[in-house]
Amino acid sequence: MTAPIIEMRNIEKHFGPVIALGGVSFDVRPGECHCLLGDNGAGKSTFIKTMSGVHKPSRGTMVVEGQEVVFDSPRDAMAAGIATVYQDLAMIPLMSVTRNFWMGREPEKGFGPFKTIDFAKANEVTMREMARMGINLREPEQAVGTLSGGERQTVAIARAVYFGAKVLILDEPTSALGVRQTANVLATIDQVRKAGIGIVFITHNVRHAMAVGDRFTVLNRGKTLGTAVRGEITAEALQDLMAGGQELAVLESSLGGTV
Template structure:
């Protein structure tokens, strides 16, 4: 549905992304992990149409594209749910659901909001995603973080999203609310959407992910299917296992630092090579 081939982005002399390969398929969750400054935000901006790539290719349904505005991405079925969720805390749930795309009835100049229809539609769509709210008139700011994320996901699905980009949806949530969001990510996948799950938590990613990519300093450090990598290997890549392995001898000299659980540098190279070879076989 969406594919990046050797994509990159430069801001003047600063190279934020380079040589990134990423494929998003229908009914699959593609997880992109990376620490702060790894290039996740730049990747989101390219796919969502906010910024244009400066190298490589960006394809939607196999056709090269170059979005100039987020509206063009939305028209192609690519929706992004950002961390701030683009909601108005003091407005009711149903009003936030249709924010910017309100249903109306009547003729101009007597046209007015079709409140009953919006409430009914919002309730039906939320229930179809498995979200049951007792009162759609309550301000959305009174909902838990997980519930607000779920409403934002259901809203994107209703307005025609085929590819859903989720920007760190569990970053500021507790364990229980993170579980709620992961449940609805799986529900979106089961409805046939292609999901891009941006996160820095390998445990959350491994619960729902079908394919994993790890960004490091603007390049794709790992690109592997779920069957090709374990949670431990994914965690090591995410945590900078190669750097820690290289420093293992020095760290062993520091009191209070347990290095027994750190991988050997050679093991990481073997794992990365195996993942790369498996990916090459799939492409060929």
């Protein structure tokens, strides 16, 4: 087994008197998809925000490629190769695909104060990277607002991959999508994983997790309930863990296993 790219050890995060995370350990290896499951309020968002440098952990250590690190800002995390794709904040709809793709890292040409964005290069790379992810854009200047939700996620993923992400954190990428778009995003995840990138896939949908996950960690009320490897756990068991046991079991019998 390869060494993990990023390791979170006993992470705690307190917001005043509230203990949002009470000692969570988690790691990601290259080329795997590690699913982080949990119901609303379980602490998933706090955890990934800690991982991506938005929050500083109150206690616990983070190790990236064997080195202990402290992130002061999302920029630090990005520099360390940790890219996060947020569900709703991934893209700016009024701007073109190219402008979104390169936002913050625009390629420039020219010299001194007369530098301009190298749009020829920017457009070409954008088209190529999007095609690699299986999306053929009509034109790179089209506004992101014209893309579907799944396509927007894919632009964000392609962007992170192109800029050298080693770990890709996906915050509920499928939660607002239809069946077909979900399948596309899951296929993209599989493709990215094959390129040797570690993926953290946050979701509360067990079926989506089972479709692509290599390992599964369940968060409940700020604590992890352990990590399971693919094939060792069933969807029903995951579902139970997420809900914290019994209550859902009662529900499930009346719903006939549709949840």
